[in-house]
Amino acid sequence: MRIRSWNGWLSLLSVAVVLALWRISTAWGWVDPLFVPPPHRVWDAFLEIVREGYKGSPLAKxxxxxxxxxxxxxxxxxxxAIPLGLASGYAPKFRALIDPLVEFYRPLPPLAYYTLLVLWLGIGDSSKIALLYLAAFAPLYIAVSAGVARIPRDRILAAxxxxxxxxxxxxxxxxxxxxPDIFTGIRTAVGMTYTxxxxxxxxxxxxxxxxxxxxxxxxxxSDVIFVGIILMGLIAVLLDLLIRFAERRQVPWNGKE
Structure with a gap:
């Protein structure tokens, strides 16, 4: 418990140092406030968006x-991705069918094929969800497939x-x-989808x-940009904490072998 508490204080300290450097660099004129606004301007922009929304839509929307x-x-x-990853790790022939397709599109930048998705699915949410789906599929599939492949053969033979x-x-x-590999893939996939x-x-x-x-x-x-980036970062941290909480509940043995 003491180690965890100490690590928590270290995390808070690192955040405090970043905030202090941000405040000092803007107060002393080290950076142009047009590009890096001071913290109080970002806070004011946040309160304004909370009260009045942004471009006619509330922040919650x-x-x-x-x-x-x-x-x-x-x-x-x-x-x-999870069923296909399980099947690919368990059946090498099935993996030989799926892997080339995943490995082909996985390194491609999302914007490289987003234009095609817009042409095929239109400019509505369908193309956006398809792009996010492709971003999440590859890392999750690879993590699950690799997790199945790492299972000791003796364990299966014993069963x-x-x-x-x-x-x-x-x-x-x-x-x-x-x-454990599925949850690792979930965390990676959520991060890729968010980016x-x-x-x-x-x-x-x-x-x-x-x-x-x-x-x-x-x-x-830039103040609104900072508000958006900070909010996106905080939401991403919250999502990751929820995934890690679920992992501790569903995989309590992980890390205790």
């Missing part, structure tokens, strides 16, 4: 629209020697064994956190 796109895309990715069928081995041995959010809201969007940041950049509203 911008946050809700972004989270809606992100959650829908991630839910679709989890519903497909079969006790009379377990293929379905029982898959359900009671393979899936629980790769749960693609701005690109997804670049085309024909009128709401969302990413759109708000991009729109503010057109008018050099």
């Amino acid at each position: 911008h946050i809700g629209e972004s989270l809606k796109r992100l959650i829908l895309a991630f839910a679709l990715a989890a519903a497909t 079969r020697s006790l009379g377990a069928g293929r379905g029982s081995v898959f359900l009671h041995v393979v899936f629980p064994s790769c749960l 693609t959010l701005v690109a997804a809201e670049m085309v024909a969007a009128v709401s969302g956190m990413g759109w708000m940041v991009l729109d503010a950049s057109k008018f050099l509203r």
Whole structure:
């Protein structure tokens, strides 16, 4: 408990140092306030957006629209990537069919194929959710597939020697064994989806956190940009904490071997 408490104080200290450097650099004129506004300007912009909204929409709507796109895309990715990853790790022939497709598109920048998604699916939310889905699918699929491949062969053979069928081995041995890798893939996939959010809201969007940041950049509203970035970062941290909490509940044995 003491170690965790000390680590927590270190985290708070690092945040305090960054905030202090930000305050000092703007107060002493080390940076141009047009590009790096002082903290009080960012706070004032935040209060203004909370009270009056941004471009006619309340802040809750911008946050809700972004989270809606992100959650829908991630839910679709989890519903497909986890089963396909499990099957690929368990059946090498199936993996040979899926891997080339994933490895082909995985290194591509999202904007490289976003234009195609807009042509195919239109400028509405469908193309945005599809882009976020592709961003989440690859890291989650790879993590799950690698997790299944790392399961000791002896563990599977021991279950079969006790009379377990293929379905029982898959359900009671393979899936629980790769749960830590699944949660690792989930955390990575959420991060990748979040980083693609701005690109997804670049085309024909009128709401969302990413759109708000991009729109503010057109008018050099660096205070609004900072508000958007800080809010996106805080929401991402909250999502990661929720995933880690679920991991501790569902995989209590992880890290204790």
